[in-house]
Amino acid sequence: MNHIVIAPLLLPLFTGIFLLLLREQRIYVKRLIAGASGIALITIAFKLLCQVSDGTILVYALSDWSAPYGITLVADRLAAWMVMTTSLLSIFALIYAMHGTDREGRHFHIMFQLQLFGLNGAFLTGDLFNLFVFFEVLLLASYSLLLHGGGRKRIRSGLHFVVINVVGSSLFLFAVGTLYGVLGTLNMADLAIKVAATPPENLVLVHSAGMLLFAVFALKAALLPFYLWLPSAYSQTSAPSAALFAIMTKVGAYSILRIYTLIFGDHAGPLANLLEGWLLPMALLTIIIGTFGLLGSKRLRQQVSYLVVISAGTLLTGFSLDSAAGIAAGLYYLPHTTFATAAMFLLADLISKRRGLMEDRLDAGYVITQQKFLGAVFFALAILASGLPPLSGFLGKFMLLQAALDHPAIVFIMGIVLLNGLLTVIGLARSGSLMFYEAHAVDKSTNTYYSQVSPEPLNVRELLPVFSLLGLCLAMTIGAGSLTEFTAKTAAQLLDTSAYIEAVLSKGAP
Amino acid sequence: MEALISLLIGVLTAGGVYLCLRSHTFPVVLGLTLLSYAVNLFLFMMGRLVIGKPPIISESATGYADPVPQALVLTAIVISFAMTAFIIVLALKARTEMGNDHVDGKGVN
Numbered sequence: 001m002n003h004i005v006i007a008p009l010l011l012p013l014f015t016g017i018f019l020l021l022l023r024e025q026r027i028y029v030k031r032l033i034a035g036a037s038g039i040a041l042i043t044i045a046f047k048l049l050c051q052v053s054d055g056t057i058l059v060y061a062l063s064d065w066s067a068p069y070g071i072t073l074v075a076d077r078l079a080a081w082m083v084m085t086t087s088l089l090s091i092f093a094l095i096y097a098m099h100g101t102d103r104e105g106r107h108f109h110i111m112f113q114l115q116l117f118g119l120n121g122a123f124l125t126g127d128l129f130n131l132f133v134f135f136e137v138l139l140l141a142s143y144s145l146l147l148h149g150g151g152r153k154r155i156r157s158g159l160h161f162v163v164i165n166v167v168g169s170s171l172f173l174f175a176v177g178t179l180y181g182v183l184g185t186l187n188m189a190d191l192a193i194k195v196a197a198t199p200p201e202n203l204v205l206v207h208s209a210g211m212l213l214f215a216v217f218a219l220k221a222a223l224l225p226f227y228l229w230l231p232s233a234y235s236q237t238s239a240p241s242a243a244l245f246a247i248m249t250k251v252g253a254y255s256i257l258r259i260y261t262l263i264f265g266d267h268a269g270p271l272a273n274l275l276e277g278w279l280l281p282m283a284l285l286t287i288i289i290g291t292f293g294l295l296g297s298k299r300l301r302q303q304v305s306y307l308v309v310i311s312a313g314t315l316l317t318g319f320s321l322d323s324a325a326g327i328a329a330g331l332y333y334l335p336h337t338t339f340a341t342a343a344m345f346l347l348a349d350l351i352s353k354r355r356g357l358m359e360d361r362l363d364a365g366y367v368i369t370q371q372k373f374l375g376a377v378f379f380a381l382a383i384l385a386s387g388l389p390p391l392s393g394f395l396g397k398f399m400l401l402q403a404a405l406d407h408p409a410i411v412f413i414m415g416i417v418l419l420n421g422l423l424t425v426i427g428l429a430r431s432g433s434l435m436f437y438e439a440h441a442v443d444k445s446t447n448t449y450y451s452q453v454s455p456e457p458l459n460v461r462e463l464l465p466v467f468s469l470l471g472l473c474l475a476m477t478i479g480a481g482s483l484t485e486f487t488a489k490t491a492a493q494l495l496d497t498s499a500y501i502e503a504v505l506s507k508g509a510p
Numbered sequence: 511m512e513a514l515i516s517l518l519i520g521v522l523t524a525g526g527v528y529l530c531l532r533s534h535t536f537p538v539v540l541g542l543t544l545l546s547y548a549v550n551l552f553l554f555m556m557g558r559l560v561i562g563k564p565p566i567i568s569e570s571a572t573g574y575a576d577p578v579p580q581a582l583v584l585t586a587i588v589i590s591f592a593m594t595a596f597i598i599v600l601a602l603k604a605r606t607e608m609g610n611d612h613v614d615g616k617g618v619n
Contacts, residue, residue, distance in 0.1 A: 129582055129585075140596065147600070151607075156604065156615045158600065159601065159604050160613070162600060163538060163542065163597070167545065170549045177552050177553040178556070181558075
């Protein structure tokens with residue numbers, strides 16, 4: 001059996017446990033271990049990606065209990081792509097956290113590793129109940145990361161986040177229970193076969209379970225009626241946590257893509273394409289609301305949180321086109337938007353730390369140290385995030401619109417995505433000019449305000465993650481040819497469910 | 511028996527939803543607990559109601575109880591227990607930090 005499939009789970013789990021044992025050690029020891037583990041995770045993710053890139057589907061049966069009875073982990077192109085994105089994002093969030101955030105509480109590194117454990121598990125599992133378990137693992141770790149450092153506002157938004165997610169978990173269990181009660185299995189490949197053969201008297205039950213699951217995933221992905229928790233939670237938490245959380249909404253998007261192509265996809269008989277007519281309008285409305293939020297934001301971090309909402313909407317627009325090209329475009333857009341919003345969160349923190357009491361409020365403040373340099377970085381990231389040429393955001397959106405050309409709702413898709421691009425540019429330009437152009441010069445003799453501003457020089461641990469994430473997006477632009485080829489193949493593999501089902505179930509044959 | 515159990519699950523869920531919508535953290539925590547009771551019962555019942563039958567293969571058995579929901583519900587109970595413990599601590603923390611137990615922390619902007 002190929003043990004590399006389980007390695008992305010075991011590495012962060014054991015690192016987390018090991019760090020727990022080293023609780024009393026100096027912070028440098030913990031940083032060293034966490035950093036080494038992060039680099040090892042990237043290596044593993046890359047190896048996994050190489051192994052599945054020729055189209056093989058790696059199946060790992062835990063304790064050799066064959067599917068559908070045992071627990072299976074499945075690594076196909078999509079899963080490896082998501083694990084790769086997570087590992088790249090996490091190392092830069094970690095490096096940024098080493099600039100002081102990890103000192104604010106004792107367990108930052110432990111929770112960070114457990115969060116990675118949950119994320120990788122959710123991407124690699126081939127079993128619906130284990131998807132629930134890994135959701136809980138990543139959520140419990142994210143609660144701690146969200147609240148890391150404490151403070152009134154953080155605790156208030158954290159409380160909302162926790163309550164809504166616990167309710168979401170209950171709904172998930174109701175859906176899982178219904179599916180098991182009717183179909184007698186929870187293995188995704190087996191479910192795909194059983195759903196297609198649902199007896200007519202049980203169709204309503206399976207249909208409602210499918211829609212209930214969609215509600216849960218929409219909650220995680222921050223789609224329209226369920227996005228309200230996101231802006232306050234993400235804008236109040238510490239920057240490295242927010243950067244890592246950029247991937248959390250993508251877990252919801254991933255689950256929607258996986259479940260509704262594999263289990264409720266084209267082959268599901270009477271329940272085929274369950275989300276048709278739901279996903280696209282919800283995704284487009286999410287973009288609209290996100291754009292309004294972005295324009296109305298009073299703080300930079302709030303604005304970046306709305307960028308996350310918009311990116312979830314755009315991503316799911318791609319997935320809802322119901323074509324291989326749409327999914328491929330979405331999969332290219334996914335790492336781009338994750339890296340871009342994460343870099344934005346980190347930069348927002350960099351700026352806010354230097355503005356003293358003004359923090360990240362979008363008002364004209366005083367000139368900050370290295371104003372020109374930070375302004376230039378902000379400008380570059382704004383171009384990246386709003387999808388202007390020549391960077392990867394533009395390519396992603398361009399491919400998405402190209403895939404939508406034949407879609408009956410092309411007018412709405414084109415109009416909303418393009419208008420959103422324009423309004424994002426306006427919103428970010430307004431923030432940039434308020435923070436950088438309209439800043440007043442400081443009169444140090446009369447001003448006590450300036451003493452609050454940290455004139456701290458820019459540190460390499462702060463700048464490296466921002467530039468690396470920017471560099472990753474640049475690399476995605478340059479390597480767009482081979483990457484889009486990969487995502488096109490991923491989409492094709494995803495729509496060809498029989499290969500997945502066969503790989504999982506034949507593996508089980510004794 | 512089936513009717514009684516489904517009624518029980520329904521009442522627990524309704525109570526849980528009602529309490530979750532209250533404005534203070536204590537009822538909300540209680541509501542989440544009720545919801546998790548309801549969902550655990552629901553999950554357990556998904557293997558159908560079977561009385562006095564073994565869950566593992568035995569030669570003398572005339573029928574079996576489904577062992578999978580029992581395993582699932584055990585996992586779900588552990589998880590919901592941990593979540594409840596976490597949220598109680600968080601609610602207490604919010605009470606001390608904000609000076610009241612309103613979910614929006616009245617008076618905090």
